Amino acid sequence: MEDVSRRNFLTTTINVLIGLWAAGAAVLSGFAGIRYIWPTEKTAGPPGENKVSFPVADLPEGSMKKIVIGGKPVGIIKSNETLYALSLICTHLGCIVNWHPEQNRLICPCHAGAYDLNGAVVAGPPPRPLPSYDVKLSGDKVVVG
Numbered sequence: 612m613e614d615v616s617r618r619n620f621l622t623t624t625i626n627v628l629i630g631l632w633a634a635g636a637a638v639l640s641g642f643a644g645i646r647y648i649w650p651t652e653k654t655a656g657p658p659g660e661n662k663v664s665f666p667v668a669d670l671p672e673g674s675m676k677k678i679v680i681g682g683k684p685v686g687i688i689k690s691n692e693t694l695y696a697l698s699l700i701c702t703h704l705g706c707i708v709n710w711h712p713e714q715n716r717l718i719c720p721c722h723a724g725a726y727d728l729n730g731a732v733v734a735g736p737p738p739r740p741l742p743s744y745d746v747k748l749s750g751d752k753v754v755v756g
């Protein structure tokens with residue numbers, strides 16, 4: 612067997628340690644990357660009411676009111692005297708979508724996915740429409756759920 616010099620032993624040991632460190636960093640980076648792009652179910656808080664009501668005066672024409680139903684954010688939009696109740700969780704990556712009244716669209720800030728007032732995808736990468744909720748007027752109250 613050939614004698615291994617002290618220098619060769621240390622060089623080999625350091626190279627192995629650097630290789631293990633690089634492999635570990637690559638695995639952790641890959642895991643973090645996959646977790647970032649994989650769809651997740653996000654909630655706005657603890658499970659709440661399954662039915663929410665509020666005064667119709669709290670919802671002016673062309674605006675959106677955010678509420679929480681069953682722990683999930685829901686947007687109630689009043690447009691042309693019609694009420695729409697949609698989940699605010701983007702179906703692409705689970706980001707919270709925002710109402711843009713000038714475009715009459717809900718737009719995701721993460722990857723520019725856009726939805727119309729019925730929740731249908733009109734632009735971007737979302738794979739399916741936003742879920743909708745039952746909404747109705749009961750006297751001077753808006754009832755969702």
